[in-house]
Amino acid sequence: MLNKFSDANSSWVVIRRYEIIITAIILISNLQGQLLHGQFTGPFRAGTSLFLLELYGGQLRHVDTTNVESDGSFQFNETHYPLGAYHLATSPRVRVKLYLNPEEDEVHLRFKSTLAPEEMEVLTSRENQAAAEYTSLINEQFRNEWETMQKFATLPSNDKESIREVKRQLRELGRDRKSLLQKLRRDYGETFFGRITEMNSPMIGNDLELNKQEFFSSGFLASNEFVGSSVIPSKLVEYLSIYTDQSIGGFIDAVDEILFQAVGDEEVYGLSLDFLLVFFDRQGPDELFYYLLDEYLVDERLERYSSEHTKERIAVRRMVAPGALAQDFSLPDLNGNSVKLSEMVSKNDMSLLFFWRSGCPHCMETMPKLKAIYNDYRQTSFEIIAISLDEVERDWSRAIEENDIDWINISDLKGWDSEASEIYGVNQTPSFILINREMRIEKNSSELMEVLAFLEAWRNTPTR
Template sequence: MKKIYLLSLLVLWISLSFAQEKYSIKVKIDGFKDTTAFMSYFYGKGQYYKDTASIDSKGFAHFSKKDTLEEGMYSILIGSNKIFDFLVDNQELSFTTSKSAPIQDMKTKGGQENIYFYEYLKFLNAKQKVASELKETKEKSEPGSEAYKNATKSIDELDEEVKVFLNDFSKRHKGSFTVTFLNALQAPEVPEPPLLENGAKDSLFAFKYFKEHFFDGFDFTDDRLIRTAAFYEKISYYMDKLNVQVPDTIIKACDFLLSKMANSPEMFKYTLNNFTSKYEKSELMGMDAAFVHLGKNYYMKGKAPWMTDKQMKKLSERVKALDPLLIGKKAPNLIVRDTAQKKMLQLYDIEAKYTIVYIWSPDCGHCKEATPKLKKLYDKVKSRGVEVFGVGNDFENEHWIDFINKHDLNWINGSDGGDFRSNFRDTWDVYSTPQTYLLDENKVILSKKMDIPSLENLLEYFFKQDEKEKNE
């Protein structure tokens, strides 16, 4: 019985050993010897080292481990210099090329994707050389000359040749990851704009069409794209260049892309995490609204199963802290004592067209610089319906009061003190000072966390709008 048990364990161990995959990437690069090669992989925004191998005196290197390479795009580097890219569709691949012409001299074995990939790269590389020569000729020629016209014609013909090749290539290798990757890179070709009723061309058509068709060739169901150079650049360009950088537009764009990725778990996970981090840390005013939206509508609704309980708790607390302080929402009340520690002051009791909530500390370097600037601005605009509610962030008030007196801060001043403790540091998310908010007469947040010059410019804008409405 004991022998049978031991035999079973041996069979199981052998089965597991053979089941564990091992990748083998063999490389020969003429022109390199006795050095170290690196293999890296793409993932989202970055490129990360996967393995190292020694290059021998004949230019051979062998990357091999008991591990599986995820399908996607990888690179071979010598030092910090990339020698060539390749696609993984097989755990056993080999590449032979040269230092002087890594694309044109490339020969591949193992799997079909690199045969297709280098067919494309070799064609494109050859045409790029021709294009560079033609562009140089055109730049050196006098506009309107025969040489200029011929170069222009040849460039147009070359562009058409590339389009024909890509169309034929995509048909011949339909279903391959190479075609999926190349389609993801393609930008839409914008047709001639239609005419408006007045006979003029629609000047907005090109942008609208380009944005609407930007992802026409992008396969959102293929998680392998996240491990290529195409993914992050495509998503970032769409978010940063094709959308106005205001919260409502960005939120709509986030939802659009995440809905496209609903059936691609890895793509969805990376993109949601990336957007969440990006908009929580964004320096663009008001973009924390996108972070709050993502938190409430994805994480807190169970759409991020990869999050641990600890991570979810931390994110949820951050969302709940920022939500009441979003631009467009009524600010939470703020209750403190006056400088004499006798009278309670409330934000909601302040009657002003505009209220600046300024939370600061006399020992804060930025506050020492910003507070005199705010004082100067206050003296300039207080007659136009602006009040400042200056709130000391320290528990000890002696330095704070000295600073107030020294700089004649004749606005409304309040703080904690004595046996009184307010919760404003939590309700106003005070992690650093100064914190500056601009509120309207109903205490709705108009702006926040602005420097004083920007605050002054914004107030001037609102003054002009008020004057315009008054005269209508």
């Protein structure tokens, strides 16, 4: 029996059938995932391994591996990659950046004979076509903005003329950036590459205090949307470089603010903490590394966001923290005689381990100051034990001779693979470690002035 609802019901059934079909098509498409493949058109060794690395906070994590076929083609087997930035690499130094977006079915690349950005042609993928066309333009734009902001931050407040000129430059850079980003959107529409580019844009307002107050208002630490990109590391470097006074207290205030802003998302918080540990491990001051370790890395759940490199550096840093027992080693001097650290240390109340290289400009600039300290303190039971990370004996001996160095000089000429360098986790020169007669570490720093401040306090201690 028909009624007035019969036609409507029939239409509803048809609509539901179409919805089911469309849903099935979407599901099948999602099952197929994203095809990542390409070829080398020039000479390229068959069987070469290609590694796909995922950018995760400040880390690069291995995702997938494939090999180049005899015809120069390659294809990755995995097809479901999270939205984010990636690196295609044959080695740690040979790689190109990619963007993988699940909304795209295919990323098809073509190279000539090497895996290099200038040889990469994007055949399929709007994300990567946009990146290929605009990355160099954006990098140049942001570099100009960054340099101008750094100049602005260091200008004395009474230099009115220079401040006016920098503000004029910032307004002009702002117009240039707006035009560039508008052109990117006009050419390629909404892309993940475009979103992270806008989020990565330096703050270029002409009021530094207002910039600092509004720095986190973009929300880059509010959710995990950008953990698969360079946004978090680059924005944190910007904040630490421009909006702190570079003092230990200033850095402490900065990391407190950063981690307060990230506290709403555990993943973002953990990755921000991991990046800050790596940053201060490499750049110093060392006090900030230990501050983060003692004040923030107190929850075991956060360790899941630390890279293996960070975990290794934490273990090494804890072994060379103030109060730790210094590990012993023996290295040859210029005459080939073995010098044992503990024997040298036991002869003086305080010894300074000085890690250096003849090819390190900052090390050579430090030499006259260090010699003055040595001459001033050597009569107070103080000795310097200089460990060269050179690899060529002549370079080492020439630097000692030219600088007229008469403290203890030792080296195994293994460079960064030196036994002492590995024991004490040295990853930059110059580096300084103060050790007392009982082989206890008193101070660990990359700054000579911090060493001098410690020595002055030590010499003036009545009970020394």
